[in-house]
Structures are given as C-alpha cells and as structure tokens.
Amino acid sequence: MDLKDIIKYLKEYDGPEIKIMEVCGTHTASIFKSGIRSVISGRIRLISGPGCPVCVTPTAYIDKCMEYALKPGHVLLTFGDMMKVPGTSGSLSLIKGDGARVELMYSPSEVIAKAKAAPDTTYVIAAVGFETTVPTYALVMEEAIAAGLSNIKLLTALKTIVPPLDWICGTEPDIGGFICPGHVSVIVGSQVYEALAEKYHKPFVVAGFEPEQILAVIYDIVRQIGGQTGEVHNLYSNVVRTEGNVKARNIIDKYFSPGPAMWRGLGIIPDSGLYIRGEFQGFDAGSFGLDRDAELNEACRCGEVIIGRADPSECPMFGTACTPQEPYGPCMVSSEGACGIWYKNRGGII
Amino acid sequence: MKISMAHGSGGKSSSELMAQIFAKHFSNSVLDRMEDAAVLDLSGRIAFTTDSFVVTPIFFKGGDIGKLAVCGTVNDLLVMGAEPQYLSAGFILEEGLDVDDLEKVVISMKKAAEEAGVRIVAGDTKVVEGCGGLYINTSGIGRIPGDRSISAANCKPGDAVILSGNLGDHHACILSARMKIDNEIKSDCAPLNDIMEALYAGGVRISAMRDVTRGGLGTILNELADTSGCAVEIDETSLPVSDEVRGFCSILGLDPLYMANEGKVLIIVDGEDADKAVEALRRTAHGSGAALIGHALEGGGVTMLTAIGGRRHVDVLYGEGLPRIC
Numbered sequence: 148m149d150l151k152d153i154i155k156y157l158k159e160y161d162g163p164e165i166k167i168m169e170v171c172g173t174h175t176a177s178i179f180k181s182g183i184r185s186v187i188s189g190r191i192r193l194i195s196g197p198g199c200p201v202c203v204t205p206t207a208y209i210d211k212c213m214e215y216a217l218k219p220g221h222v223l224l225t226f227g228d229m230m231k232v233p234g235t236s237g238s239l240s241l242i243k244g245d246g247a248r249v250e251l252m253y254s255p256s257e258v259i260a261k262a263k264a265a266p267d268t269t270y271v272i273a274a275v276g277f278e279t280t281v282p283t284y285a286l287v288m289e290e291a292i293a294a295g296l297s298n299i300k301l302l303t304a305l306k307t308i309v310p311p312l313d314w315i316c317g318t319e320p321d322i323g324g325f326i327c328p329g330h331v332s333v334i335v336g337s338q339v340y341e342a343l344a345e346k347y348h349k350p351f352v353v354a355g356f357e358p359e360q361i362l363a364v365i366y367d368i369v370r371q372i373g374g375q376t377g378e379v380h381n382l383y384s385n386v387v388r389t390e391g392n393v394k395a396r397n398i399i400d401k402y403f404s405p406g407p408a409m410w411r412g413l414g415i416i417p418d419s420g421l422y423i424r425g426e427f428q429g430f431d432a433g434s435f436g437l438d439r440d441a442e443l444n445e446a447c448r449c450g451e452v453i454i455g456r457a458d459p460s461e462c463p464m465f466g467t468a469c470t471p472q473e474p475y476g477p478c479m480v481s482s483e484g485a486c487g488i489w490y491k492n493r494g495g496i497i
Numbered sequence: 498m499k500i501s502m503a504h505g506s507g508g509k510s511s512s513e514l515m516a517q518i519f520a521k522h523f524s525n526s527v528l529d530r531m532e533d534a535a536v537l538d539l540s541g542r543i544a545f546t547t548d549s550f551v552v553t554p555i556f557f558k559g560g561d562i563g564k565l566a567v568c569g570t571v572n573d574l575l576v577m578g579a580e581p582q583y584l585s586a587g588f589i590l591e592e593g594l595d596v597d598d599l600e601k602v603v604i605s606m607k608k609a610a611e612e613a614g615v616r617i618v619a620g621d622t623k624v625v626e627g628c629g630g631l632y633i634n635t636s637g638i639g640r641i642p643g644d645r646s647i648s649a650a651n652c653k654p655g656d657a658v659i660l661s662g663n664l665g666d667h668h669a670c671i672l673s674a675r676m677k678i679d680n681e682i683k684s685d686c687a688p689l690n691d692i693m694e695a696l697y698a699g700g701v702r703i704s705a706m707r708d709v710t711r712g713g714l715g716t717i718l719n720e721l722a723d724t725s726g727c728a729v730e731i732d733e734t735s736l737p738v739s740d741e742v743r744g745f746c747s748i749l750g751l752d753p754l755y756m757a758n759e760g761k762v763l764i765i766v767d768g769e770d771a772d773k774a775v776e777a778l779r780r781t782a783h784g785s786g787a788a789l790i791g792h793a794l795e796g797g798g799v800t801m802l803t804a805i806g807g808r809r810h811v812d813v814l815y816g817e818g819l820p821r822i823c
Contacts, residue, residue: 182803
C-alpha cells in the first residue's frame with residue numbers, strides 16, 4: 148500500500164472515534180511538523196504521552212539542580228531543555244544570571260575533559276532521560292573510573308518507558324493503541340511491549356520519525372483496532388530489533404538498577420526509575436527521594452496532558468498565563484513537550 | 498606572542514599592535530591618515546548599520562569571526578538596497594589571545610572587505626581580562642542609488658518568495674565544531690554582492706529582502722509577514738537543504754527552518770519576475786542553489802504546505818535551537 152492510499156484511508160475513516168497515544172515527544176513534534184493532523188480524519192485523535200523526560204521531572208529535582216549550581220566549587224552540566232523548567236523558586240536559566248555555574252552540554256561525555264582540566268571543581272551532571280540516554284551516563288562512569296576521576300557526580304532522574312505505559316493502560320482504558328517510541332525501542336527492543344499488548348489487548352506499534360513512517364503506523368493501529376487485534380508490530384525494523392541493543396542494556400544493568408520514580412502528573416510508579424547501583428554510589432549526587440512536586444496552580448493541567456486526558460488547548464492557562472517564553476507548566480518548557488508543540492503549531496489544524 | 502593588558506594600554510605595545518597588524522592589513526587612503534575619525538564624502542540616501550560578532554570557535558570550516566564580521570554587516574546593507582562602502586571595526590581582545598590568530602582574522606577581514614568592495618576606515622581595540630577570546634563589532638555605511646526602495650512594506654499578495662540557497666549551513670558547521678562532530682559541513686558565510694548585482698542587472702522588481710541569519714527562515718518569514726501585512730505560504734518540498742545538513746538535523750532533532758545562515762538571503766519579488774529572478778540567482782556563485790519557495794497572500798501569518806500534503810503554521814523560534822535530549 149503506498150502513502151497516497153494510506154492517507155486516503157485515514158482521511159476518509161468514519162468509524163468509531165479512536166484515540167491513539169504517541170508516547171514520545173519526538174513523534175509529537177514530527178506529527179505537527181509534517182501536518183499529519185491536517186490529513187487524517189477528525190475521528191482519529193492523536194494524543195501526546197509521557198515520553199518527554201523534562202515534562203515528567205518533579206520540582207524537587209530542579210531545586211536540587213539549582214542547589215548544586217549555586218554551591219561553591221561545583222558546576223552543573225545540563226541539557227538545554229532543563230534550563231527554563233520552573234523549580235520552587237526560579238529556574239536554572241534565572242539563577243545563571245545571578246552567577247550560578249550552569250553549563251550546557253550537548254553530550255554527557257564532555258564532562259571527562261572538563262573534570263580532568265579542573266580537578267578542584269566537582270561537575271554534577273543533570274542526568275535526565277529515558278533508556279536512550281542512560282547508556283551515555285553509564286559510559287561517563289566507566290570513563291571516569293578508568294581515568295581515576297573523582298570529581299564527577301550524577302544527579303539522576305532517569306526513567307523507563309514500560310511501567311508508565313502499564314499505568315496509563317490501567318487508568319485510561321479508552322486509548323485504543325500506542326505509537327511506541329523509536330529511540331527508546333532501539334535500546335529496549337520491540338519485545339518489551341509484548342506483555343502490555345497481551346495484558347490490555349491493544350496494538351503497540353514501533354514507529355520511525357519520518358511522516359510516512361508515522362502514517363503507516365497510524366494506519367496499522369486503526370486497522371488493528373477495526374479488526375479487534377492487539378499486537379506488537381515493529382514498523383521501524385531497519386533500526387529497531389526485537390531484542391533491542393543488548394550491549395547497551397548490559398552497560399545500563401551494570402551501573403543502574405530499577406527503583407520507584409516520581410512522574411509529574413502521574414505520581415510514584417514502582418520500578419519506573421533507574422538509580423546508580425550500590426557499588427558505584429560514589430557517583431550519585433543525592434538522587435533518591437526527590438519526589439516532592441510543587442503544588443502547581445490548580446488551573447495547570449500538565450498532569451492530564453501527559454496522559455492524554457486533556458488537550459493542551461483545554462487548559463485555561465494555555466497561551467495566556469503559560470507560553471514558551473514564560474512557561475508555567477513543564478509541558479510548555481521543553482521542545483518535546485505537548486503544550487509547547489501545540490502552542491507553536493496552534494493545534495496543528497488549519 | 499600572546500595579547501596582554503599592555504596591548505590595550507594606549508602606550509607603546511598598543512601602537513606596535515596597531516602598526517603591525519591593523520594598519521598593515523587594512524591600509525587604505527582614509528585609514529592611513531590615522532586621525533581620530535575618518536572623513537568621508539557622502540551624499541544622497543545612506544544606509545547605516547552595526548553588528549557585533551561573538552562566535553566560538555573563532556575559526557571554523559568556511560570562515561572565521563573576521564570574515565563573518567565583514568560579511569554580516571555588508572549583507573545587512575545589501576538587503577536594504579545599498580551599495581556597501583565603508584566599515585568600522587572595533588575589537589575586544591581577551592588577554593591570552595594568540596597574536597598570530599589575531600593576524601589571521603585581520604587578514605581574513607581584509608580579503609572579505611576586498612570581495613565586498615568596502616574599505617575599513619575606522620577602528621578601535623580594547624583588551625580585557627579573560628582567556629584568549631576575541632569579539633568584533635563592525636558598523637557599515639552604504640549608498641542607496643536613485644529611488645531604489647526595498648522594504649517589507651512593499652510586499653503585496655502575489656509576490657514570489659525566493660531563497661538564495663541551502664538552509665542551515667552556518668549553524669550546522671558551528672554546532673559540529675562545538676560538539677566535535679567531524680563532517681564536511683562548511684559555513685556559507687559570504688558577502689552577497691554578486692546576488693544583488695544579478696538581480697538589479699536582470700531588472701527584477703524586488704519588494705523586500707532579508708538575510709537569513711539568527712532565528713532562521715521561520716522567524717524571518719514571520720517578521721516579514723508581520724511588517725508587510727501579508728500572509729506567506731511556503732512549500733516544504735521546495736526548501737533547499739543539503740543532504741549533510743538534513744542528516745545532521747535529523748540526528749540532533751534540529752529544524753533547518755530555525756537554523757542560522759550567514760550567506761543566504763530571502764528575496765520577495767513581483768510574482769511575474771519569479772522565474773527571471775531564480776534564473777539570474779542561479780548563475781551567481783552565492784545564489785547557485787536558489788529556489789522559489791512560496792508566495793505572499795492576502796491575510797497574515799506563515800503557513801507551510803507539507804510534503805505529505807498537509808498544512809501547518811510556521812511560528813517564530815522560541816529560545817535557542819538546542820539538540821534534543823532523548
């Protein structure tokens with residue numbers, strides 16, 4: 148079936164309303180960028196999921212990052228997306244203007260050269276991310292050990308993708324199918340969705356990031372729902388293997404072990420976080436128990452947005468009290484957050 | 498030799514640096530008088546602009562901070578319809594800067610100025626504490642011939658929107674250097690005199706022009722739509738992007754629509770002159786990748802026809818264009 152036929156089918160779909168969750172923020176961005184919402188039937192609703200690591204990071208973690216950035220002898224290294232996330236008071240971006248030592252990193256491995264060059268400075272990496280980025284943090288520890296460096300620490304807020312999907316399937320039964328993340332699946336493999344597909348009898352389909360690939364996945368999910376099947380399909384098989392990247396998973400297992408993690412909007416989900424193992428505790432900068440989340444203004448609906456219960460535009464703060472320049476909720480901050488993407492694309496429908 | 502605070506003292510070291518580097522390479526009849534201000538013969542309508550350059554690294558594939566400082570200001574004059582004539586150059590040097598590197602930058606400025614047909618007629622140098630950094634400010638003056646009028650206010654529905662070449666090259670080059678990613682992507686930093694000459698010689702009716710620098714095409718199109726009172730619609734499939742930059746963006750989660758160039762210009766021309774303009778541009782060295790990318794319409798805002806046949810809004814850049822983290 149070629150792309151034209153797929154688009155025609157999805158445009159003309161007039162069956163029961165279907166809700167499909169794209170778990171990953173990069174998929175959300177690609178869906179808006181390519182105008183997918185404008186070429187499919189209004190009866191197929193695409194909703195954004197919890198796959199933006201910045202959006203699900205609790206306030207206590209941001210506060211701890213700011214504490215390190217202000218601590219004498221310390222430098223906080225972070226990805227750019229974290230800079231504007233509001234903590235209890237201020238953000239990394241704001242305190243940088245007050246002299247806090249915050250440096251943007253493009254890759255965590257940059258810390259090795261920095262730590263060697265300034266042995267009296269402690270470099271704290273704001274280690275945020277899903278399974279995709281975790282191996283790079285493991286490699287930092289491996290390299291630091293090899294180089295005998297003791298001035299590198301990791302403040303982790305690392306998450307795994309399957310437990311929150313299980314949680315969402317349990318609480319949001321009207322989501323008909325899931326577009327599974329491409330990058331995370333490279334590491335974990337398409338196999339990890341089998342148990343969920345079986346338990347909830349829903350389609351889980353792994354997608355690449357090109358619009359043609361996403362449309363093919365939406366088509367597959369709509370057809371599966373119509374045929375009442377709920378299977379795992381891997382439509383990104385040139386990149387994602389069934390078993391994933393075993394080498395990357397081995398290094399994750401060597402340095403990290405699962406534990407409960409706080410998800411903004413969802414609460415604490417057992418075994419959904421990754422923490423530095425006991426024998427490597429020297430690297431940890433106090434990542435346990437950073438669960439407290441600020442009392443968000445009760446009008447803010449970030450918590451409902453990341454589980455697809457509300458569209459960003461249904462939030463009363465959206466576009467008024469909360470914009471990309473002055474974000475209030477975390478979903479507006481990140482380039483992969485649903486609210487920010489909606490704002491910039493005005494909902495994606497013209 | 499390294500730059501020290503003495504080079505900024507105004508004393509002997511300062512004058513030696515002046516003579517051995519700046520006066521030597523920038524030499525021209527106005528500058529050589531070495532007085533407190535350049536005296537220029539000017540008449541008619543004048544365009545005047547200024548810009549500061551703080552790029553790191555100082556040297557990159559396809560250019561350096563000096564070439565950038567000349568081209569950036571020259572291009573700002575060109576897109577207003579002016580013929581660039583004179584530049585000033587202010588240098589802020591951090592102590593520890595290698596004098597050989599400074600000289601390389603100055604020679605590069607001289608070459609770029611020659612290519613752009615401008616003379617550097619005034620300058621200043623200050624030294625500050627630091628660790629080897631170099632910052633340059635250039636101001637430029639150009640003459641606007643006859644009744645030439647180039648302004649966003651001239652845009653009208655039906656005008657054609659033309660881009661002079663590939664998006665994102667400068668941004669991708671600088672980011673590659675900072676991230677130590679080895680590739681062949683070169684900055685497109687260049688003075689765009691040849692493009693302007695080709696358009697004027699071809700009698701193309703130009704409504705407005707903008708050089709596509711920080712904020713990228715998406716931001717600049719929005720500014721144009723706002724100030725012109727027109728809507729702009731572009732076609733995704735017609736946007737020129739090299740395979741290397743496209744691949745780079747796809748790995749890092751960047752969008753070429755919001756990446757900076759330093760040698761590309763957006764040109765709005767009368768709809769009837771679209772083909773003539775693209776053909777004229779493609780015969781030039783700096784416009785060989787020119788493409789018709791869209792049209793001005795009644796209304797406001799910027800929209801894009803996407804490759805899969807969808808339509809979407811194109812907004813301005815918010816924050817910095819940063820690589821994604823997952």
